[in-house]
Each structure stands twice: as C-alpha cells, then as structure tokens.
Amino acid sequence: MGARRWLTLIALIAGITAGVGAYTFVYARGYSYVTNDPQACANCHIMRAHYDAWTRASHRAVAVCNDCHTPPGLVPKYMTKGLNGFWHSFYFTTGRFPDPIRITERNQQVTEMACRKCHAEITMAIDPAHTTTAAAGGLSCTKCHNDVGHIE
Secondary structure, eight states, X not given: OOHHHHHHHHXXXXXXXXXXXXXXXXXXXXXGGGSOOGGGXXXXXXXXXXHHXXXXXXXXXXXXHHHHHSOSSHXXXXXXXXXXXXXXXXXXXXXXXXXXXXXXXXXXXXXXXXXXXXXXXHHHHHGGXXXXXXXXXXXXXXXXXXXXXXXX
C-alpha cells in the first residue's frame, strides 16, 4: 500500500473517530460534565436514583456532587472527572456496569478525604483516639455514614 493510501486511511479513521466522538459528546451532553451542576450527574439514567437521593439528603444544601466526589484543585478535579467520565461512558456503552453501581476504591478515598476536609473539627477530635486511618482500614466516615449524601 502506498504512502498516499495510508494517509487517506489514517485521515478517514481520524475523521470517523472525531465524528463519532463529537456526536456522542453532544448526544450524551458531555459538555455538562465540566460544570458544577448536579443535574449533569443525572444525564445518565443509571445515576438518576443517586441524584434523587441527593435531593432528599441534608448535604444538598451545602454540597454538590463535585464537592464530595472530586478532589480539591483544578487539575486533580478535572483529571478525576475525565477518568470517571471515560470509564462511565465505557461501562455504560458496553453494558458492563454493575447494577446497582458501586463506588471504586479510588473514588471512595476521594469521598473520604472530602468528608474529613469539611468536617475537620470533628474528625480531628475523633482520630487521635485511634492509631489507624481510613486508608489503612481504620476509621471511615463513609463506612458508618454511607447514606448521608444520598438518602435512600
């Protein structure tokens, strides 16, 4: 195959990939995921129950999804959103997501650190009595308070 045909094939594949990607991004309202709007999390039907549970929970008055489910800082926040968005799209498109969905270990740690940041006064008072941390299998805010952000 000549160089011209290879370039044409590469251009065709790149064009199809860009077109499908752009269509999917618009169709799936991918642009909404760069916002801080909790409605974006409910774009996907699998997340509707979590969004509805958040609207009934006490945290709805003080926190949106990104406050608890992304780390602080612009780069870590959008890295997490990008990784989660990619994997959510992959698993949803392939139908390989668990039902009900479950939080990953990494995202569990992000949420745990968010609890500890917002409730630092309380966690600082509790943690000195214990030598282990949540990461080491010790105290975990979300283990005992797992439905605070999403009341069932």
